[in-house]
Amino acid sequence: MPGWQALQEELADHNFQVIAVAVDEDVETIRGAADGITYPILIDADHVVTELYAISNVPTVLMIDEDDNIVQPNWSAYASDTFRELTGIDSETQKDHIRAWAKHGTLRMSPEDAKGAVDDLSSEEEQARLFFRIATRLRNDGDADGAERNFVTAIDLAPHDWTVQRAAQPLRGINPFGEAFMELYTAFNEAGRPFHGVTGH
Template sequence: MDLPVWQALHTELGERNLTVITVALDSGGAADAGPWIREASPTHPSLIDVRHLVAELYGWVNVPTIAWIDEEGRLVRPGDPGWAGDYFRRMVEPDFDHAAMMAEYGRLRSHYLDAVRDWVAHGPASRWALAPEEVRRRLAGPDRDHALAAAYFQLGTVLHDEGRAEAAQGAFAKAKALRPESWSYKRQAWHLEEPGKSAGPDFWAAVKALGDRPYYPRHDL
């Protein structure tokens, strides 16, 4: 749903030196992510990260997650959820209002894209550009458990590629236990176990178990 939005922004601001790069974190590779990319027909770089290396390097635990990087290669915002929000959690409620959810989606999207436009126009003077100290604070490096979780996740993807499904799920279970806040690990493991499971009852039960805790980080834009 978001690829056409990023393509439109790339077209709009490309002449002002903005390059959009989208990365699908999908261990299923081109077979799973390719149809979505082809349907969007992007002219910006649109990549597939089968090992979730981008998430590992930047410390991301969910999708979508967005980073702003300036012309010097410096991070300006290291990990925003963009316009994603917890409004989706109402989808399983009996009185779910789809129109209200889409209105909230549209409001957050417009606000976020306007923030990107402001940054493109004003650079480091933009009110949305974070100070280097704040970027470093948000990018607190991985601890031992995070590093082990990433290693077990990589092992799980290799085992899955070799057709060793049971061993792969064992490795994924260790990754999820070591980094329980990673929804990317959860959803990818569910999907590789059984296509569609990542949006099924197990997913919704895990979301419900959050209680009042957010699924996505609170918006600060």
């Protein structure tokens, strides 16, 4: 978040605005992490944004122009090198793409290519998100067994969808930065890093 804050400040005079969407329900944790952040942070506990934009990995960045056109669809971009050793992604290269767009209107792909760059969610992925919603509702209602059954079904349907599998980890009492995350990340890499988005750094 501080990396995006620095980019927001750098590009503020170029009609640029960062808007973060937390696919989470823990408002207090997000509030604690947002100290010093001035750009808007929205809470999407129901995963509406991930469904609307077919987002299956986090973090995902979209660039949307002032006419509400998606000019850069789903892209695993980072504003700092915190995860560079893990991902191999250089944040400065990625931020340079954003700077070029904000300052000069230079895009990585044509508007036509952007429109068809991200596939819709598959029927299994749509079902997984429905089971995830059922699980979170049951969890909130105190039905831990019912929630767990539905979390497992959601994960089975979409094993590489991080907005399902990783988002479920803290809700299931699993450390999302611990051993379970590394297992998830290893399986994701072994499967060819599948996600709804464009590749390239």
